Amino acid sequence: MLIDNIESFENNILEDVLPVLNKKVDTEIYKEYQISEMADIEKKFLNGIIRYVKPKKILEVGMAAGGSSLIILNAIKDIKDSKLYSVDYSTEYYKDKNKNSGWVVDEYFPNLKNKWIVNTGGPLAKFIENIGNDIDVCLLDTMHINPGEILDLLVVLPFMKKNGIIILHDTIFHMDYETSYHYVHSYTNGLIFSVLKGKKYMPSDIYIKNISNIGAVVLENNSINNTFEYFFILTFPWSYIPNDDDFVYIENIISKYYNEKLSNLFKDVTGIKRARNLHGEVLNTIKNGNKFNNIVSNISNFIPFKKARQKFKNSLIYGKEIDERKIKVDNMLKKLIKE
Incomplete structure (x- = not known):
């Protein structure tokens, strides 16, 4: 004291x-x-x-x-x-x-x-x-x-x-x-x-x-392992998203030193935050070909199965209508967040 x-x-x-x-x-x-x-x-x-x-x-x-x-x-x-x-x-x-x-x-x-x-x-x-x-x-x-x-x-x-x-x-x-x-x-x-x-x-x-x-x-x-409140406050609004390399370091510590329940909670909350951030980036760069393709590839990494992942990428990258792309992005991200 x-x-x-x-x-x-x-x-x-x-x-x-x-x-x-x-x-x-x-x-x-x-x-x-x-x-x-x-x-x-x-x-x-x-x-x-x-x-x-x-x-x-x-x-x-x-x-x-x-x-x-x-x-x-x-x-x-x-x-x-x-x-x-x-x-x-x-x-x-x-x-x-x-x-x-x-x-x-x-x-x-x-x-x-x-x-x-x-x-x-x-x-x-x-x-x-x-x-x-x-x-x-x-x-x-x-x-x-x-x-x-x-x-x-x-x-x-x-x-x-x-x-x-x-x-x-x-x-x-x-x-x-x-x-x-x-x-x-x-x-x-x-x-x-x-x-x-x-x-x-x-x-x-x-x-x-x-x-x-x-x-x-x-x-x-x-x-x-008695730290639920400290993980819960991650649900409050974020002002920025750490980059992928930083998340690798952070997730490594969380998975090694906290129990499975808290580790999964961390992955769920941060996954939603990152997915929503990508969603915003997609809507802002939907007309920018190369940048849009890179963002689509990043989103597709959330999909565990290779065939489904490739189908998702192809349907967006080679889609003809911009509005159709937006709808597909919205639906996919909503599904990821819900899961």
């Missing part, structure tokens, strides 16, 4: 890195932005948890400039055998393609890198087995749109230590910009924080008393 007001615990440690975290820089796209994307109370909360728990293995999913990486590395610099494993899908910093993900540590505090192992260029599922078991603390801070961190949560849970801690940043991100389409849909971490089972902690912020944009959950039950 954590103590109340964990954000006040040894927050003097932050003084060594605050000048860099609060530094403002410019790029061609972004002007006068702060290196750290965390408010001061959020920095203190993250630092306090690390200083109090003294974890041996920490996983950070989502680095960006490396602000949270720096907070954690600074907090564990005197903790024996403590390591930070950072994962970012992108090798480049999204605000400046001339810099690598996590560049702040490289440029300002290279002396802290001896406790840092970085993995970039793929989803968490690509690296998690090499990172291994007994993760004490995991910070999830990536896209904040579905399925984003939901997939990361399902991937990391089998590797968490008993009573491990999940920290979620941007838990009320969606409340700050209610007129913006993007931000209204950025509720993923708030959704996860709501359903996670365990003792929950949030610092008290000025914006909403006793609620902040960061939260932590001390997992009360690490039985990965």
Whole structure:
């Protein structure tokens, strides 16, 4: 368990890195932005948890400039055998393609890198087995749109230590910009924080008393087969579809570490999402010959029997009427979704 007001615990440690975290820089796209994307109370909360728990293995999913990486590395610099494993899908910093993900540590505090192992260029599922078991603390801070961190949560849970801690940043991100389409849909971490089972902690912020944009959950039950709610929230609307290569990595972890019922639920839900996405692509590219043919081939992969698969492809690719193609696509996808 954590103590109340964990954000006040040894927050003097932050003084060594605050000048860099609060530094403002410019790029061609972004002007006068702060290196750290965390408010001061959020920095203190993250630092306090690390200083109090003294974890041996920490996983950070989502680095960006490396602000949270720096907070954690600074907090564990005197903790024996403590390591930070950072994962970012992108090798480049999204605000400046001339810099690598996590560049702040490289440029300002290279002396802290001896406790840092970085993995970039793929989803968490690509690296998690090499990172291994007994993760004490995991910070999830990536896209904040579905399925984003939901997939990361399902991937990391089998590797968490008993009573491990999940920290979620941007838990009320969606409340700050209610007129913006993007931000209204950025509720993923708030959704996860709501359903996670365990003792929950949030610092008290000025914006909403006793609620902040960061939260932590001390997992009360690490039985990965008691996680139906975490799979169910995948049914909420998705803002993007991971590519096929990413799904291979993710499905491998799900099938290996969860029971058959949950694994099948995952395949059913994600299969529907992917099929509906292909449906949308077909309707948008129905007149584009080569692209349309490629999409038809992708859809046909859902059909288990070779003869039926080829018949379906031929009837669409060589069909004469565009309206007839649309009807066939609709009927086939409805059948796949129903099944």
